[in-house]
Amino acid sequence: MKNKTPSFVVSVFQEDGAWIAVNDDLPIATEAPSYSELLERVWEIAPEIAVLNGWVSDPHKLRLRSSSFPQISRNATLPTPF
Template identity: 50%
Template sequence: MPHVIHAKRRNAVFHVQVIHALAQDENERTMWVATCDDLHLVTEHASYDGLIDRVWEIAPELAEYNQPGIDIATMRLRFEFEDSAQNHPIAL
């Protein structure tokens, strides 16, 4: 039986949802939280830039584990930030 080599899926795009949330502790600090269902990714950081770095730190390994066949050298992440009026004082 011949050995079959499957081509890796190149340029895969994963959607990462980002929210800025109030932490559930007595300090009432805020945290940036990222999730990606396709990668089974959930992580947080105190700063937005730190969060982006953290996602890129763990996403390749999660892609290899949860999405076999992905070419991690060409994978892309699309970050989507969602905000709400509850996070901002609104003058009515």
């Protein structure tokens, strides 16, 4: 298990009508038809992957950031990234 709580930068972009999120360190790659659905999907899979890969023992301590926003919160209402 890693010693400090990690913070991962997730690359988020839109391609061919789909929103895509990628991080090679966790690793995750997922897509959804909307930005809000993409955030839901990321928070659905990232905590489990972080635990399985030894990044965190408590999935609630996982921190995600994107180039569009400083932190991707599980409960935040975020503006559209345009």
